[in-house]
Amino acid sequence: MPHAHGMPTAQLLCVGLSHRTAPVELRERLSCLAHEPEALLAERPPALQELLVLSTCNRLELYASHPGGTDTDPREMLAALRRLMARRTGVPEAEFADHLYCHTGLQVAEHLFRVAAGLDSLVLGESQILGQITQTYNAAAQTPLVGPVLHTLFRAAIRTGKRARTETAIGTNPASISSVAIALAEKRLGDLRSRHVAVVGLGEMGRLATKGLAARQLSRVTLLNRTVARAQQAAAQQPGWEAGSLADLPQMLASADVVVSATATPAPIITAEMVHQAMAQRPERPLLLLDLAVPRDVEPTVALLPQVFLYDVDDLMGSLDAALSARRQEVPRVEAIIGQEMAALELAMRELAMRPVVVDLRQKAEAIRQAELARALRHLGDVDPAVVEQLHHFSRALVNKLLHEPTVRLKEQAQNGQAEVYASTVRDLFGLTEPGTGEAESAQPGAAR
Incomplete structure (x- = not known):
């Protein structure tokens, strides 16, 4: 699932509700959305390239990515997610719209990182949510609904949740x-x-x-x-x-x-x-x-x-207050970890933005290598199979060495925030069509994008 325009983080979307915004009765009515991944795949709006549903007893959230670009309105993408929720659950949108929160771009990542770290839980720092996120991601990762953007986002969120619990004491004291x-x-x-x-x-x-x-x-x-x-x-x-x-x-x-x-x-x-x-x-x-x-x-x-x-309860409340106080003291340390992981995610997403260009460049080079080698072999006539194999090895090594340095440089420029400029330049220099618009994608129909 390539992303042609802008940073992948800018293409993130989240629509959800939780114990903080909606009563349990409404959450129960909407929870069936998570149990029908095949239906979601069939009914996913075309503009939404990736989609994952996170459903627990305390929250229901839809995470998605869209192709970006100046012609894409995130508000319309969020509206598409709301319509999908209503269509799949049978609950009229008017009945849950006021209970929803909506995030776009980096706000999505920050929200998910806080959820994974236990900062948004009913019980501060509880660890069950991290297991639920991990289980949800592992299951969704086996479907076509999840691509490179959500893969990168959820792996970073799981890493954040693990760090929060191993590097701080946010979850060590009993808190109910x-x-x-x-x-x-x-x-x-x-x-x-x-x-x-x-x-x-x-x-x-x-x-x-x-x-x-x-x-x-x-x-x-x-x-x-x-x-x-x-x-x-x-x-x-x-x-x-x-x-x-x-x-x-x-x-x-x-x-x-x-x-x-x-x-x-x-x-x-x-x-x-x-x-x-x-x-x-x-x-x-x-x-x-x-x-x-x-x-x-x-x-x-x-x-x-x-x-x-x-x-009795009064006897136990003293211990509970002390436990929650100890957990609250860990929140700044957890937020510092979230900040570090947000910075790391931005770097990973910048590199991800350059990946389709690198893939297309290598695919075009490979197509040229195969065509030129086939033409040379036709002129050579009957060639020993061992020699043919050596020619294949030589030509592949030559292409890899020629492209290694440009690939490294492209990734470096992506880290420096120049991904979009360099991606456009490379596509122009090497005649690479934009993803989804021409033969660059059809040349290798089975290639992972």
């Missing part, structure tokens, strides 16, 4: 109530993989807790929920996990090492009497209760019982 709770359990009890953990309630907080436990590869986990089917569905996703109802709570208190409770009940569901009876069955084994609910799920007097350790 549930992650703080699990970290506290590990601090008190050590490796939780040998422990029995119960999660009571599968609302948002409970689901976050189960994600944290799954990430640690725990196998002895029991999920209790008012709706048993929901607990069974969640438990079925992890090997060894079990499910039950809230009626199983007394039995669970007697067997579990850690109980994470996060229901939405108006009154405590774990009483002092209930815990007292459970502890009578396990007098020497401590019980860690992590109450993430508001109102509280556990009666405060439970903390007075021997071998029982109770922490």
Whole structure:
């Protein structure tokens, strides 16, 4: 996919919405856009040369590139992306237009780099988004929808995200109530993989807790929920996990090492009497209760019982505030990395802008080499195959040596910001047609552009 005019970074587009701009109900309705790459390929507007859809539970974004040039209006390209979203999802554009953000040029790269680094996440610095970007890119890279511009952009974004997490502490401290709770359990009890953990309630907080436990590869986990089917569905996703109802709570208190409770009940569901009876069955084994609910799920007097350790939201908030504060202190370092990677991306894109010229120049030289060698062989008559092979080797080496220095110089000038001027000059000097306008492309139909 050649880019004839201007810098490839100027040809970048992004249209999207996220947890910051749109409610979850709208994000859910639009999420189907990511599941139909074949349909996207068929319906991609012709002016959009490359297209990639990034879809997570918190965002939906379309990244694209267009051919550039003075006759290309980025606003029309963004409008084409919005129309594509409406057409593919069945959601009228009027229902999501006010929730969209639109970026062009280098703004696209800066936005994606911030997303990959975790600066735009619901939880500052979380690492899951980097894995989602990597997975999305790897899948899209196998389709014709992604070409050299988006390849270069997403590889740089993934590198930025990795650097942010290896060179700073943006993701080292737990930064949600549930992650703080699990970290506290590990601090008190050590490796939780040998422990029995119960999660009571599968609302948002409970689901976050189960994600944290799954990430640690725990196998002895029991999920209790008012709706048993929901607990069974969640438990079925992890090997060894079990499910039950809230009626199983007394039995669970007697067997579990850690109980994470996060229901939405108006009154405590774990009483002092209930815990007292459970502890009578396990007098020497401590019980860690992590109450993430508001109102509280556990009666405060439970903390007075021997071998029982109770922490509620207020206890955990202090650790959460400290964790988020530590992460926020890392933001300037992450932004410095983003700045470095932005500069590197500009250099890579400048070189990319020169690539079609270099490819066309070498293709024309190769076509001339083959034609002239064929003519010479016709005049020579019957030539030994070994000699023919040597002539091929000689002519290829000669062309490569003649073009090596111009190729290096062209790339150097691209780095100096002279890509467009030199590309035009080379095309004029060597009679190379602009990509998409003539025989330069048709001469080698199978060549990668």
